[in-house]
Amino acid sequence: MPTAIQFGAGNIGRGFIGALLAQSGYKVIFADVNETLISALRDKGEYTIHIMDLDQRTEKVSGVTGILSNGPDIVPAIVDADLITTAVGPNVLKIIASTLAKGIEARAAAGKGDLNIIACENMVGASSFLKEQVEQHLSDAGKKYVAEHVGFPNSSVDRIVPPFTGENPLDVGVESFYEWIVEEPAFKGPVPNIEGMKLTDNLVAYVQRKLFTLNSGHAITAYLGSRKGHQTVEDSINDPEIREAVLSAMRQSGAALVRQYGFDAEEHEKYIQKIEKRFKNPYIRDEVLRVGREPLRKLGAKDRIIGPATMAADLGLPHDALLRGAAAALHYNNPEDPQSVQVQQLIKDKGVAGAVTESTGLSADHPMHAKIVGAYNEMDK
Numbered sequence: 001m002p003t004a005i006q007f008g009a010g011n012i013g014r015g016f017i018g019a020l021l022a023q024s025g026y027k028v029i030f031a032d033v034n035e036t037l038i039s040a041l042r043d044k045g046e047y048t049i050h051i052m053d054l055d056q057r058t059e060k061v062s063g064v065t066g067i068l069s070n071g072p073d074i075v076p077a078i079v080d081a082d083l084i085t086t087a088v089g090p091n092v093l094k095i096i097a098s099t100l101a102k103g104i105e106a107r108a109a110a111g112k113g114d115l116n117i118i119a120c121e122n123m124v125g126a127s128s129f130l131k132e133q134v135e136q137h138l139s140d141a142g143k144k145y146v147a148e149h150v151g152f153p154n155s156s157v158d159r160i161v162p163p164f165t166g167e168n169p170l171d172v173g174v175e176s177f178y179e180w181i182v183e184e185p186a187f188k189g190p191v192p193n194i195e196g197m198k199l200t201d202n203l204v205a206y207v208q209r210k211l212f213t214l215n216s217g218h219a220i221t222a223y224l225g226s227r228k229g230h231q232t233v234e235d236s237i238n239d240p241e242i243r244e245a246v247l248s249a250m251r252q253s254g255a256a257l258v259r260q261y262g263f264d265a266e267e268h269e270k271y272i273q274k275i276e277k278r279f280k281n282p283y284i285r286d287e288v289l290r291v292g293r294e295p296l297r298k299l300g301a302k303d304r305i306i307g308p309a310t311m312a313a314d315l316g317l318p319h320d321a322l323l324r325g326a327a328a329a330l331h332y333n334n335p336e337d338p339q340s341v342q343v344q345q346l347i348k349d350k351g352v353a354g355a356v357t358e359s360t361g362l363s364a365d366h367p368m369h370a371k372i373v374g375a376y377n378e379m380d381k
Contacts, residue, residue, distance in 0.1 A: 001025060001026070001027050002025070002026050002027070002082040002083065002192070003026065003027045003028075003029065003077075003080060003081050003082050003083075004018075004021045004026040004027070004028050004029070004081065004082065004083040004084065004085060005028075005029045005030075005031055005067075005077055005078065005081045005083075005084045005085070006018040006021065006028055006029070006030050006031065006084075006085050006086075006087065007031045007032070007069060007084065007085070007086040007087070007088050007096055008030075008031075008032060008086055008087040008088040008089075008092075009030035009031070009032035009034060009037045009038065009041060009066060010032070010034075010037075010087065011161040011162075011163070011164065011172050012087040012120075012157075012159070012161045013030060013032075013087040013088075014030070014047060014049075014061070014170065014172045015049055015159070015161040015172035015173070015174040016087065016120075016157065016159045016161060016174065016178060016180075017085050017087050017120050017157070017180070018030060018061070018064065018085075018087075019049055019059070019061045020180065020194060020195055020196045020197065021083070021085065021194065022061045022062070022063060022064055023059075023061070023195050023196075024192075024193065024194045024195045024196075026082075026083065026194075027063060027064075027065075028063070028064045028065075029064075029065055029066065029067050029077055029081075030064060030065070030066045030067070031066070031067050031068070031069035031074060031077070032066065032068070032069055033068065033069055033070050035068065036169075037066065037170075038066035038067065038068055039066070040066070040169055040170050041064060041065055041066030041170065042065055042066050044168065044170060045062065045063065045064060045065060046060060046061060046062035046063070046064065046170075047060075047061055047064075047168055047170035047171050047172065048060055048061070048166065048168065048171045049061060049171070049172055049173075049174055050164065050166065050171060050172070050173045050174070051174060051175075051176050052162075052164075052173045052174065052175060052281070052283035052284050053175055053176040053177075053281060053283055053284075054283075055176060056283065069096060069099060070099070074099055074103070075099070075102050075103045075106050076106070077103075078099075078100065078102075078103025078104070078106065078107065079103060079106045079107050079110055079112060080112075081103075081115065082115070082192075083115070083116055083117075083118075083192055084100070084115065084116070084117040084118070085117075085118045085119075085120055086117075086118070086119045086120060086121065086126075086130070087120050087121065087157075088121070089121065090121050090122065090123040090126060090129075090297070091297075093119060093121065093123075093126065093129060093130045093133060094133045097130060097133035097134045097136070097137060098137045100117065100130075100134050101134045101135075101136075101137035101138050101142065102137075104134065104138065104142055104145065104146060104150060105138065105139065105141075105142045105145075107145070107149075108141060108142055108145035108149075112149075113149060113189065114149050114150070114151070114188040114189030115149060115150050115151070115188070116150070116151040116152075116153060116187050116188055116189075116192070117130065117131075117150065117151070117152050118152075118153050118155050118182060119152075119154075119155070120155055120157045120180070121157070122157070122211070122215060124204075124207050124208070124211060124302060125154055125207075126154065126155070127152040127153055127154045127155065127183075127186070128152060128154055130152060131146070131152040134146070148188075149188055149189075150188060151186050151187045151188035151189075152186060153182050153183040153184070153186035153187055154182075154183045154186065154203050154207065155180060155181060155182040155183065155203070155207075156179070156180070156181045156203065156206045156207040156209075156210050156211075157179070157180050157210075158177075158178060158179040158180075158210050158214055159174055159175060159177065159178035159179070160174070160175045160177075160278060160281075160284060160286060161173070161174050161175075162284050162285060162286045162287075162290070163285075163287075163290070173284070175278060175281055175284055177274070177278055178196065179198070179210070180196055180197050180198065181197075181198045181199075181200055181203060181206045181207075182197055182198070182199055182200070182203070183199075183200065183201070183203040184199035184200060184201055185201055202261075205257075205260075205261040205263070208257065208260075208261070208307070208308075208311075209257055209261070209263065209268075209271070211303070211304050211307065212253040212256070212257060212304060212307060212308035212311070213250050213253055213254060213257070213268075213271065213272060213275060214275050215304040216249060216250065216253055216304040216305055216308055216322070216325070217246050217247075217249060217250040217272075217275055217276075217279070218233065218279070218291055218304075219291060219292065219298050219304055219305065219325070219329065220245070220246050220249050220305065220322075220325035220328060220329075221233050221236045221237050221242060221246050221279060221288075221291070222236065222288040222289075222291035222292035222332075223288075223292055223295075223325065223328035223329045223331065223332050224236060224242045224245055224246070224325075224328050225237075225239070225242060225288045226288045226289070226292055226332055226333075226334075227328055227331055227332075227379070228241075228242065230242075230288060231287060231288065232285055232286055232287055232288060233279050233284075233286040233287075233288060233291055234279065234280055234281065234282060234284070234285070234286065236279075236288060237276065237279040237280055238280060243276075245321060245324065245325075246276075246279075247272070247276065248321035249321040249322045249324070249325050250272045250275065251269075251272065251321075252308070252309075252312055252317065252318050252319050252320075252321050252322055253308035253309075253311075253312065253322060254268045254269070254271075254272055255312065255317050255318075256308055256311040256312040256315055256317055256319075257308075257311075259315050259317065260311060260315065289334055289336075289337070292329075292332050292334065292337075292340075293334070293337050293339070293340075294337070294339045295329045295330075295332050295337075295339055295340055295343055295359075296339040296342060296343060296359055297339065298329060299326060299329050299330075299343075299359040299360050300360070300361070301360060301361040301362070305322055305325050305326045305329060306322075306326060306360050306361075306362070306368075308322055309322035309323055309326070309368060310368070313367070313368060319368075320371065320375075323368060323371045323372050323375055324375045324379075326356075326360065326372045326375070327372050327375035327376040327378075327379055328379065329343075330343060330347065330352070330355060330356070330359070330372075330376050331376065331379055343355060343359060346358050346359065352373050352376050352377065353369070353373050356369055356372050356373055356376075357369065360372070
């Protein structure tokens with residue numbers, strides 16, 4: 001039986017990637033710093049996924065275990081692994097990079113064969129980024145081994161996995177829809193046969209389709225919903241004013257994606273409608289505070305709001321609805337979210353214009369800069 005290490009034993013790790021690996025015949029070792037989670041995985045060795053949709057059902061995941069990602073057993077586990085995946089969040093990739101590097105050095109010393117490491121994060125080029133971070137900790141021999149034997153295929157992942165409470169603390173609730181698309185040419189050795197994993201030789205198009213449509217619409221729904229006092233994504237998207245604004249933003253990003261990558265326009269409109277239906281799922285309580293967290297990251301120049309707005313602007317297409325989404329993100333005020341606190345402090349210290357520059361990277365003379373400031377001030381009224 002092949003062995004996979006899934007870095008990140010949280011809801012996404014258990015409810016999405018780790019589950020697909022287990023269902024595909026892998027012995028799955030979850031690696032995490034959360035001792036409570038790891039102890040439960042070791043003791044129970046199984047959990048249940050609850051499909052929270054109109055067609056409700058459960059799926060048993062068994063034959064799994066856990067290991068501390070900062071403990072003494074992680075390097076030997078990496079040496080023996082056939083596949084490594086992550087679902088730790090983009091900001092944690094650089095933290096686990098040194099551990100992966102130690103495991104890779106040990107693999108090289110042991111003469112082990114090919115290994116593929118797939119970062120399954122909401123981040124463009126996450127695996128490539130992880131590779132760069134890992135290589136900073138490698139010797140020359142380790143870098144040579146990576147070049148010959150370690151693949152870092154980029155991927156696009158899509159599944160809503162909200163907080164869930166069940167009898168077994170390991171149980172997780174998920175929506176029925178999921179999509180995992182992986183860059184086939186980047187694999188080293190035979191491509192693993194994993195149920196639910198789709199392969200492509202043009203991943204950038206699919207990564208941006210998901211980031212600029214699903215993630216963009218999700219974030220804008222949360223920011224607009226928070227502004228009007230809604231608690232969940234479902235409540236927010238059922239607000240007619242917010243629904244219209246979110247659909248406008250997704251259709252503007254969609255027009256840019258169709259022009260840039262040649263997606264079929266009718267198929268992309270169906271994709272948008274499917275996303276709207278997912279947001280309205282009454283069985284998933286997706287809180288706006290969870291979806292809206294880390295606004296600084298989500299306002300990044302290449303991320304889910306400014307990224308599609310820039311693409312649309314460069315193609316001469318409308319993008320005003322996306323910029324209103326950016327303004328809504330600047331209004332997002334969650335005292336328990338450090339990045340939200342930081343944004344509000346930027347606005348206080350440097351004004352809205354300065355905060356736009358700091359958070360988005362747009363210079364003061366960029367055409368989109370003034371439009372975001374104007375949209376922010378209009379919301380204030």
